[in-house]
Amino acid sequence: MSTNLLYHAFDIRGSQYVNTTYQGGAVIFKIRQEPEELRCPVCGARKVIRRGQVERRFRTKPIGKTPVWIDLGVQRVFCRLCGALGQVKVKFAQKRWSYTKAFAR
Numbered sequence: 001m002s003t004n005l006l007y008h009a010f011d012i013r014g015s016q017y018v019n020t021t022y023q024g025g026a027v028i029f030k031i032r033q034e035p036e037e038l039r040c041p042v043c044g045a046r047k048v049i050r051r052g053q054v055e056r057r058f059r060t061k062p063i064g065k066t067p068v069w070i071d072l073g074v075q076r077v078f079c080r081l082c083g084a085l086g087q088v089k090v091k092f093a094q095k096r097w098s099y100t101k102a103f104a105r
């Protein structure tokens with residue numbers, strides 16, 4: 001598995017592949033956000049300060065009959081321009097969805 005394959009198989013961009021684990025018959029790909037994805041979720045500024053991470057798990061397309069999950073530590077940031085505090089946007093999933101756009105299709 002590579003970052004390139006993540007993109008082609010699961011339509012996941014702006015993230016780097018970290019590792020793969022197997023849990024109860026499912027495959028879990030751990031990814032992390034690219035540093036350039038760290039922008040304010042409100043105004044889009046790059047002048048942000050990291051404020052911890054929130055682990056989120058997304059369901060995505062299965063590989064054959066094997067369920068696939070994506071684990072992503074979503075960075076929380078404080079914006080030095082507008083003062084917002086929140087999670088940076090996750091490009092491959094809609095807000096509050098626990099599954100990816102690829103799975104929704």
Ligand SMILES: [Zn+2]
Binds near residue numbers: 041042
């Ligand atoms: Zn901002």
